[in-house]
Amino acid sequence: MFRRFGLLLILGVLACPLLGQDTLINRLRIRSDSLLRTWQQAVAIANLADSLERERATIGRDTIAVGALRIITNASPLPVRQAAALAWPAIDSLYGSAAADLAERPYFIRAVDPDSNARRAVLHVGLEVPWDLDLRSTTTLLLTTVPIAPPDRALATWLTGVLRPSIHPREDVGGVYLEFVTAPSQAARGCFMGDIASCIDALGLGDTNHQLERWYPSAPERRAVVTGSFADFFDHGGSAPALRECVAGRDASCTALLRSLPADVLPKPLSDAARVSLVRDALRLGGQDAYRRLLRDPEAAIADRLAEAAGVSVDSLVAGWRNAALAARPAPVELPWWAIGVALGWVTVFAGCGLSSSRWRL
Amino acid sequence: MLITIGLPAAGSAQNRWARQVHDELQRALNVVHAHGGDRPLLDKEGTLNQEESASFTITLREGVSYSIFGVCDEDCSRLRLVLATLANSELALDRTSEGFPVLQFTPRVTAEYRIRVAMEECRLNPCWYAAGVIPSSGAKP
């Protein structure tokens, strides 16, 4: 009898803290639920506010239509229409039939007083641009901010960004040529020498296992990567001794240091610009629907997606891209005729100053 | 003979400090029981940080003499045991026996009493404690 009583008593005493905890949990659960409801309402209101802002951004604005481009902007000296006329062919040639979607995704451009002291309303939608931008800069702005839907994660990661039309196509491809000959990587050099497998490796299109060894197979290359790109990063705490050994020529330390880096941090033998130029080639080869085909299967390997977009095998795509890069070899230093005239002009000026100096007068 | 009340030891029975105080209290209760004591009325285990206390009530019967024990784990160097009325007027306390306070008490009236266990010194918080109440003699039917 007493034992049972005692038991009940003990269970009661033991339960007290747990009961306290339960009430606390219930309180928090109620609060969490009400916050969740408040959040759902707040998000709905925020979405409404955003759409109202978008509508406001169109009120009293002109809509400029060039091809599928729609640019909603306020009246200003900004040469938007001319810039759109220059930008559209580049955009159309890159995205092909996908560029038609841009009619549903207009640019919002607010041209503002270039005087930075002038009062401005808070910008909620689109871009704010000083109205004294020239035609070239405005065209560049349109090309670099095309409101095209972003690509899937896999493609964006491989490209490290969004695919945009090229502003200086020839210089871009010329840059790839320079990378071929200057990148401290045998993969890039092999690509330059005509080994398409090396090109595929250097572009990160092939087998991604043992990428460090594939991209930088020799000890000097690995040391160059560590000392060139990560000297400051590794020069702290535990990795500092390894860095010193690496600089002193111990390859094991260089390799260990590079292995300790996340994969996407390892410098690519050929830059993102090279990858972008390859995609542009694929889209050019693939014609109108190439961009849609490129985005069709986000699960597929990038190499297969490029081949699908271009309508040719990866090897021939890469080979064509390489040939184009070699053909775009930058011109050697040249002396334009006007430079000679300028030089002679300066010589005359200084000579005149010298001869007219008072020191010559007796 | 070993007395076990079959406490819901929860998670605490799993670690060695809980086992230590559990075993020590059982030993103390066994000793009293072996010398004519009755079955224990109460066996309470728990944890307290230094300067914290726990209290619980129990009904004690007039004329029965009770032994009230407290034990605490190896990190505890002073455990205080107090028997008081529900109105908190202290009837008996032991603060001298450090880790093993013992109270002997025979109530004049059958009533509910409060037993308070205070963790006065604990080197590594929390300290496990156990308290037990057992009629030591003269239990009436």
Add this chain to the structure above:
Amino acid sequence: MVMYKALLYTQWKWARLIILLGTLAGFSLPLLSLQGAARADRGALQAQDLLRAVQSWGTLYPLLAAALGLLVAIATWTADHRGRHVHALTLPLPRWRYVLLRFAAGMTLLAVPIAAVSVGALLAAFTATIPSGLQAYPLALSLRFALAVLVAYAVFFAISAGTARTAGIILGVIAALVVVQVVASIANLQLDLVGTSQVVLLQGLGPLAVFTGRWMLVDV
């Protein structure tokens, strides 16, 4: 003493405009640098912004010190160079003493802008509302400015006291240093003369380190 007064007077005549402008600049620098340390109702800067502003203004103190040293040193010797030092050699006192008197006279004149910086710094520190946790260093700043002026004046005094040939040699050494550095970098040699000389002269315990670092009138 008479000789010193005479030299001081002549140098005053040559350098008074420099001293006047230096005094006004030296006095206004601390005041301008602490404009952000106003009362809360008058656009006071937060501690971080205030320190940033003080740090930016601080770069002007060493420049002012160097400019004062250079201009006064040039003014000190121009007349002697023009007169081919004949006047100096005709004076009835040892030449080394003449040099020391010229130096002392120049420093006496430079004491005026130094005093102006001190007064400006003290006034600014006392009238500014300095956020809690920060404190003013007017005396340290004035001492450092005085030291920088002294060093700049002494170095330029020595250079401008020399002949055109001396100046040419000094400039030649500097130019050679730069050329060697350029060639070394072109040849990809691990040789950093400019960096090393910068470290030796301007950093840590370098003799010109008083000019570098941060000249904070207000700091933690």
Add this chain to the structure above:
Amino acid sequence: MAPLRVWIAVAVGGCALIALAYLPPRGAAPRGPRFATYSPEPTAARRRAQAVAKEWRETDASLRLLEDRQHVKWDSSRVGPAIIFRGPTLPPTAVRTVEAVADSMWRALGLGETKVRAALVIALERAPGSAPGPIPDQNGVAFLTPDSTDRTTCMAFLPANHFWTAVLLGHPPRHFEPDWLARWFQSGLGPCAYYAAYGTPSRSVRSWLAARNWDVALYLGTHGIAGERFLSVNLLGDPRYSWYWDGIYSLSPSTVACLAGRLDGCRSAVLYGADDDARIAVPEIVRLEQGWWRKQHLLPGERFLGDVARDVGRDRFQSFWTSSLPVDTALAAALRQPVGEWTKQWERRFIQPIRLGAAAPLGATLLALLLAAVAVSAVALAASRRQVR
């Protein structure tokens, strides 16, 4: 002499005018951002939604931690912290691997069976929209410390970002080093490692730590948080660049004074929050937001108490940890020297004392004076040998 008076009058008058114009200081406009931004700002409604989402995340995290604490299952065959996964279900082999790593990390900290047990709640990355409510914050590390409702359990909430989710699901990147996971767990334990090693702190120590959000007891390991290379003090960058000083001055004055090696600065940086008797909430949930190191009162505070414990030894640290004396007295007693003194020396292990104020280094001053003396003597010497041609 008349012209002299005129010049003096001009100088004094000019200075007086400048003083009239600028004294007392007239105030100034703060410098704008370095880079002008033209990107759109969220609407007020969007900002409110984000604020509510933040509040919900915090409440939800607290709730889940409390629920997990109720249901945590202790495996008597393991010594390390209990591991609770949220999100996608892990294959049993992956769970076993994680538990083995956690056990070895636990042993490496010198811990075995402990009075206060730790549980690591690892929230794996989940796809947006896969659960109701805002997307969980993948940086919001949180700790639920033991309280009167459960004195023996400390919960650590450790969100796994894309990288760690892949690792835990058994797809680590090929460059993955085995000790990274253990290091991640170790830094994720935070205050729970201290609870496990030294038990629940005394009221004074606990209220001191609560007042400063446990910034001096975030890491018990022997390396910096997230490894040797990643001390919060390294994040200040290189003194050659201007943002180094921007970073320094974003810290509190006492923190900066301690970086400059000043005793009083170090003392007040360590004892910040020791005077005010902070109320310890029940439940006490310690949250580390992104950029927590910018809010530290001591750099690199995350390892301060860990280093104190290593330096003074277990017994002395234990007596400090559970002492009912004021924190400054208890800490000084454990260190056997003034708090400021010890901290100043400790700070030197990580950073050269920065120079504050306008004073030039003494050595540089002496060398500068020497250079001036040499220059003037050289001129005097040369002048003595000057010839008239």
